[in-house]
Amino acid sequence: MPLVPMKQILDEAAKGGYGVPHFNVNNMEQAQAIMRAAEKVSSPVIMAASRGALKYSDLIYLKHIMFASAEKYPRIPLALHLDHGNSLETIKTAISLGFTSVMIDGSLKEDGKTPTSFEENVAVTRQVVEYAHPFGVTVEGELGCLGGIEDGVGSGHSKLTDPNQVEEFLKLTGVDALAVAIGTSHGAYKFKIKPDPEKNLLAMDIIKSIHKKCPQLHMVMHGSSSVPSELIAEINKYGGKMAPTYGVPLWAIKEGIAAGVRKINVDTDLRLAVTATVRKYFHDNPDKFDPRDYLTPARDAMQKIIEERFVAFGSAGHAFDYKPMTLEDAKKFYRH
Numbered sequence: 001m002p003l004v005p006m007k008q009i010l011d012e013a014a015k016g017g018y019g020v021p022h023f024n025v026n027n028m029e030q031a032q033a034i035m036r037a038a039e040k041v042s043s044p045v046i047m048a049a050s051r052g053a054l055k056y057s058d059l060i061y062l063k064h065i066m067f068a069s070a071e072k073y074p075r076i077p078l079a080l081h082l083d084h085g086n087s088l089e090t091i092k093t094a095i096s097l098g099f100t101s102v103m104i105d106g107s108l109k110e111d112g113k114t115p116t117s118f119e120e121n122v123a124v125t126r127q128v129v130e131y132a133h134p135f136g137v138t139v140e141g142e143l144g145c146l147g148g149i150e151d152g153v154g155s156g157h158s159k160l161t162d163p164n165q166v167e168e169f170l171k172l173t174g175v176d177a178l179a180v181a182i183g184t185s186h187g188a189y190k191f192k193i194k195p196d197p198e199k200n201l202l203a204m205d206i207i208k209s210i211h212k213k214c215p216q217l218h219m220v221m222h223g224s225s226s227v228p229s230e231l232i233a234e235i236n237k238y239g240g241k242m243a244p245t246y247g248v249p250l251w252a253i254k255e256g257i258a259a260g261v262r263k264i265n266v267d268t269d270l271r272l273a274v275t276a277t278v279r280k281y282f283h284d285n286p287d288k289f290d291p292r293d294y295l296t297p298a299r300d301a302m303q304k305i306i307e308e309r310f311v312a313f314g315s316a317g318h319a320f321d322y323k324p325m326t327l328e329d330a331k332k333f334y335r336h
């Protein structure tokens, strides 16, 4: 099973000048959609589980669904990533489950809500790096606070990343990747007006400035679903009541990738695809009651979006560029 450390996927993405989407996974249909799409367009995969997803799945179900993905698709490089770890304890659990990458969100306290100081962030992140690297496991940190709340994670207020703190943070912690806050937020309700290059809703200058100071750093954009308006329209057409909203446009993500963003977190778009499909299905087929009947088109709808993201971010076609590394290989790397 080629479960690879996420660092390798990001290092290769940096060499190739592309970005890799991170998709959250909660159940079998999502995992299948991700892997089918990856196989079809030959992309490496970052499959992520949030604490909410692990709780929903009683840990063990999701673990085996993720492992099943590797077993079914042995040729696709696959990193299993913990999203928004909140403490060293959570990180230890994830590593014991077999994750090859962990995020420690030291921008917030263990409650996942209260913002921390720079020093507190450094302290917990460093602890996690010291614990994870000897296992060969990749670590993503976060500097600045993202807006929005998802699965109970978030302060509800954003604090943009200060580019002047990044170099010191990297030196003090040794993280492999860093989530930066540039005005994106978790969930479906990111922007009330449609972002366009003139309106400056996203602080792309922060990404560019960090890239200039730390060209080797793999930056991560969280909360980067594009919230396609046709999916919102479809949901509302079939009985939904979603307020008007806009996500992060693909052109903005591409601008980020050109300036050192290597991982782009996408979750909401898959949720919208499932909901739009199932709502329409129930409307068109009121006599149906077998979950397989509506989960099959829902899975297809997710796969379509996933393929589009692999292509748009540039990871499509790169699954077989390199020999997948094991955690054992990564252990040696960190010893140097």
Ligand SMILES: [Zn+2]
Residues within 6 Å of the ligand: 084, 146, 186, 222, 223, 265
């Ligand atoms: Zn996030």
